[in-house]
Amino acid sequence: MNISFNEERPIFIQIAEGIEDAILSGAFKEESQIPSITEFSVNYRINPATALKGINILVEEGIIYKKRGVGMFVSIGAVEQLKGKRKEQFYDNFIRNLVEEANRLGISKDEIITLLERGYVK
Numbered sequence: 001m002n003i004s005f006n007e008e009r010p011i012f013i014q015i016a017e018g019i020e021d022a023i024l025s026g027a028f029k030e031e032s033q034i035p036s037i038t039e040f041s042v043n044y045r046i047n048p049a050t051a052l053k054g055i056n057i058l059v060e061e062g063i064i065y066k067k068r069g070v071g072m073f074v075s076i077g078a079v080e081q082l083k084g085k086r087k088e089q090f091y092d093n094f095i096r097n098l099v100e101e102a103n104r105l106g107i108s109k110d111e112i113i114t115l116l117e118r119g120y121v122k
Helices: 011-025 037-044 046-059 077-104 108-118
Strands: 062-066 071-074
Touching: 011 037, 011 046, 011 077, 037 046, 046 062, 077 108
Parallel strands: none
Antiparallel strands: 062 071
């Protein structure tokens, strides 16, 4: 996980997204323990309250859960939940704008599909 202090996104958001990325990549498996608030704050040289704020976002979303006196763990179903969340974000951030621009340019649905398929050719 990389934390950028020069980025516009708040550090606590970067922490939350970094944990999400680690869950999606399999670095943190469901039911496995994630690093503690202290570990995040020491490793990334950030205030523990900032790390806690990022982790609490994921707790509120049900992505991770707390075991009192033990630590934080990845919830069962977290991968599917994150995939759904990220797909919605992908639609909102990219697809909606793509379709709007295609409509302005008179590009048909079939033409968009052809362009997308061209992008998948490796």
